[in-house]
Amino acid sequence: MAEEQSAFITALNTTLDDFLDRQQHLVSDISPDVAPLLDSIRTLVSGGKRMRALLAYWGFRAAGGAGLSHQAVQAGVALELFQGAALIHDDIIDRSATRRGRPSVHQSFTDLHGRSGWQLDPERFGQAAGILTGDLCLSFSEEAFASIGPATASGTKAREIFNRMRAEVMAGQYLDILEEVAGPLRTVAGAAGRARTVLRFKSAKYSTEHPLALGAAIAGAPDGLLERFSRFSLPLGEAFQLRDDVLGVFGDPATTGKPAGDDLREGKRTLLVAFLRELGTEDQVRNLEALLGHASMSDDDVQLIRGDLQVSGALGAVEAEISSLSTASATALDELDIAEAPRLALHTLAEAAVRRKA
Amino acid sequence: MAEEQSAFITALNTTLDDFLDRQQHLVSDISPDVAPLLDSIRTLVSGGKRMRALLAYWGFRAAGGAGLSHQAVQAGVALELFQGAALIHDDIIDRSATRRGRPSVHQSFTDLHGRSGWQLDPERFGQAAGILTGDLCLSFSEEAFASIGPATASGTKAREIFNRMRAEVMAGQYLDILEEVAGPLRTVAGAAGRARTVLRFKSAKYSTEHPLALGAAIAGAPDGLLERFSRFSLPLGEAFQLRDDVLGVFGDPATTGKPAGDDLREGKRTLLVAFLRELGTEDQVRNLEALLGHASMSDDDVQLIRGDLQVSGALGAVEAEISSLSTASATALDELDIAEAPRLALHTLAEAAVRRKA
Numbered sequence: 001m002a003e004e005q006s007a008f009i010t011a012l013n014t015t016l017d018d019f020l021d022r023q024q025h026l027v028s029d030i031s032p033d034v035a036p037l038l039d040s041i042r043t044l045v046s047g048g049k050r051m052r053a054l055l056a057y058w059g060f061r062a063a064g065g066a067g068l069s070h071q072a073v074q075a076g077v078a079l080e081l082f083q084g085a086a087l088i089h090d091d092i093i094d095r096s097a098t099r100r101g102r103p104s105v106h107q108s109f110t111d112l113h114g115r116s117g118w119q120l121d122p123e124r125f126g127q128a129a130g131i132l133t134g135d136l137c138l139s140f141s142e143e144a145f146a147s148i149g150p151a152t153a154s155g156t157k158a159r160e161i162f163n164r165m166r167a168e169v170m171a172g173q174y175l176d177i178l179e180e181v182a183g184p185l186r187t188v189a190g191a192a193g194r195a196r197t198v199l200r201f202k203s204a205k206y207s208t209e210h211p212l213a214l215g216a217a218i219a220g221a222p223d224g225l226l227e228r229f230s231r232f233s234l235p236l237g238e239a240f241q242l243r244d245d246v247l248g249v250f251g252d253p254a255t256t257g258k259p260a261g262d263d264l265r266e267g268k269r270t271l272l273v274a275f276l277r278e279l280g281t282e283d284q285v286r287n288l289e290a291l292l293g294h295a296s297m298s299d300d301d302v303q304l305i306r307g308d309l310q311v312s313g314a315l316g317a318v319e320a321e322i323s324s325l326s327t328a329s330a331t332a333l334d335e336l337d338i339a340e341a342p343r344l345a346l347h348t349l350a351e352a353a354v355r356r357k358a
Numbered sequence: 359m360a361e362e363q364s365a366f367i368t369a370l371n372t373t374l375d376d377f378l379d380r381q382q383h384l385v386s387d388i389s390p391d392v393a394p395l396l397d398s399i400r401t402l403v404s405g406g407k408r409m410r411a412l413l414a415y416w417g418f419r420a421a422g423g424a425g426l427s428h429q430a431v432q433a434g435v436a437l438e439l440f441q442g443a444a445l446i447h448d449d450i451i452d453r454s455a456t457r458r459g460r461p462s463v464h465q466s467f468t469d470l471h472g473r474s475g476w477q478l479d480p481e482r483f484g485q486a487a488g489i490l491t492g493d494l495c496l497s498f499s500e501e502a503f504a505s506i507g508p509a510t511a512s513g514t515k516a517r518e519i520f521n522r523m524r525a526e527v528m529a530g531q532y533l534d535i536l537e538e539v540a541g542p543l544r545t546v547a548g549a550a551g552r553a554r555t556v557l558r559f560k561s562a563k564y565s566t567e568h569p570l571a572l573g574a575a576i577a578g579a580p581d582g583l584l585e586r587f588s589r590f591s592l593p594l595g596e597a598f599q600l601r602d603d604v605l606g607v608f609g610d611p612a613t614t615g616k617p618a619g620d621d622l623r624e625g626k627r628t629l630l631v632a633f634l635r636e637l638g639t640e641d642q643v644r645n646l647e648a649l650l651g652h653a654s655m656s657d658d659d660v661q662l663i664r665g666d667l668q669v670s671g672a673l674g675a676v677e678a679e680i681s682s683l684s685t686a687s688a689t690a691l692d693e694l695d696i697a698e699a700p701r702l703a704l705h706t707l708a709e710a711a712v713r714r715k716a
Binding site: 117 | 381384385388389391392395443447450451471474475476477478483485486487489490491492493494496497500501504505506507508511512513517521522524525526528529530531532533535536538539540541542543555559625651
């Protein structure tokens with residue numbers, strides 16, 4: 001299993017590189033000035049844990065697809081490029097200057113502007129270039145997906161999943177930014193429910209459920225099997241995102257590659273925050289509402305909210321939820337009638353998704 | 359011909375509406391809060407001249423495709439959605455508050471924030487929502503394109519054109535914003551060449567050459583015919599964009615739906631601007647460089663540059679170029695061995711593209 005997985009990752013990286021080489025060749029015919037668009041996509045997608053590609057691969061294998069099939073590799077390429085596109089625009093939306101421990105794409109264009117001594121506003125240029133680079137990467141993901149062939153043609157289950165995944169993640173991201181601005185005016189009682197909707201659509205379905213189903217659908221899995229896969233993958237994705245939420249507040253910048261308390265400065269109204277609003281004292285809630293979403297938040301402010309999240313029981317409630325989702329997910333995996341290699345691989349991926357530190 | 363074109367437009371509008379209805383249904387399952395994303399796409403794509411869809415349709419017909427074929431209608435839907443996505447992100451990049459005489463998409467979200475009394479920064483929310491809406495619209499265009507069926511499957515000529523169109527327009531847009539910031543430091547001698555590259559890739563190929571070729575390719579046109587089509591459509595697209603550039607500076611806000619001199623405030627370094635740098639006096643060039651790209655530019659400043667563009671001969675040079683491109687395009691159309699209905703339709707579209715006031 002480990003050997004097969006490592007061979008898959010090698011094939012994935014090679015295919016992704018070849019794809020970007022072809023694109024680089026095509027756009028360099030337009031002008032050499034276009035090179036930074038491709039370079040920044042390449043740098044971004046060369047990193048990452050390949051979780052979505054691996055879930056698609058093992059979904060494909062679990063549904064009876066052949067080992068190291070080119071179709072499954074291409075599906076991985078499409079998913080990694082889609083993830084790249086989502087991250088590029090996400091970082092503009094969240095004004096995140098770093099990603100995976102390096103400058104985010106829009107920041108790299110702002111830096112290029114500064115280094116080159118160009119005119120007008122470097123940040124505005126960086127944002128504009130980032131929007132276009134994300135669009136290009138989104139188009140690439142589709143191109144890679146279509147190139148899988150008849151298994152992803154119009155009307156197929158795989159195409160339906162890919163379409164749904166894209167629409168859901170964009171809708172989920174919108175609900176996320178909407179909650180940042182509208183959340184304080186909405187009911188506290190509904191906050192946890194709204195946070196769950198965001199985490200399900202913005203992240204859980206897209207990070208685990210859809211990639212796994214996509215791989216399985218390409219291998220020809222019937223609907224019943226896809227439903228059984230979801231019983232494993234959806235709670236896993238929810239646990240994965242809750243772990244992400246915890247790391248976004250309590251994570252160590254040295255391992256996450258993002259500044260401490262980043263999610264708080266960005267004003268993310270995660271389940272963690274919803275629980276603090278429900279469980280916290282009046283003082284704690286007042287502090288939270290005064291600070292959340294303000295980029296000027298000091299490290300002491302971050303430390304204050306961290307303490308409140310712990311003392312109020314909000315952190316404990318989220319950790320309990322991660323635990324129970326993980327258990328539900330593991331049980332559903334055990335109940336799946338699949339070969340041992342994919343089962344072991346999915347088990348390992350699931351552990352890593354929930355236990356991770358970055 | 360006019361009757362067929364009007365039946366096509368009706369079929370296009372109905373199919374586009376049905377497509378958006380299905381998407382609305384899908385995302386409203388997530389949350390009713392997502393409705394404004396779909397609403398803003400619908401409002402945007404309900405406007406416009408349908409030029410790209412019509413070019414694809416008549417390209418399809420000229421290459422022997424059947425009248426009012428569903429494939430050609432779907433190609434029009436995909437192109438209109440792609441154009442919508444490009445406009446949404448373009449308006450964020452250019453900070454344009456209006457589009458087609460109404461608030462641009464990101465502006466409509468900024469307005470929604472204001473009306474709703476939400477927290478944090480309305481403009482930032484508007485931009486973020488606009489980025490996501492554009493991404494959604496871009497995904498929709500691909501979904502519509504794939505649904506055409508085997509004629510747009512991976513490996514087909516139509517798919518190759520669609521992929522190339524997307525990459526070229528994004529690369530061209532990047533070169534456009536790059537020239538805004540880097541242009542002042544680059545050689546005056548090279549400015550016209552750089553402006554031509556931008557207009558070709560950002561606009562000409564995407565507005566006319568690729569839509570026409572796409573329709574023809576779906577109908578099974580051989581490469582030779584596509585090349586002969588390009589001799590008509592590429593100069594037409596260049597003339598179209600040069601007309602756009604002139605309207606961006608000299609257009610009447612009442613008919614363009616955009617503020618007077620918008621392109622100057624945005625700092626667009628069009629061929630018009632390149633010619634002024636080449637042909638203008640030292641004073642004129644100094645004025646231009648001091649004002650271009652500054653949102654604070656007064657109406658008097660706009661009037662000053664307009665005068666300089668006329669007096670220097672820059673406007674005349676661009677008008678001469680529009681004329682010669684139109685002639686080349688018309689000659690190439692005459693030489694095409696196609697049926698009379700598509701020829702007449704393409705002739706009428708070409709006239710409208712170059713003579714328009716908005």
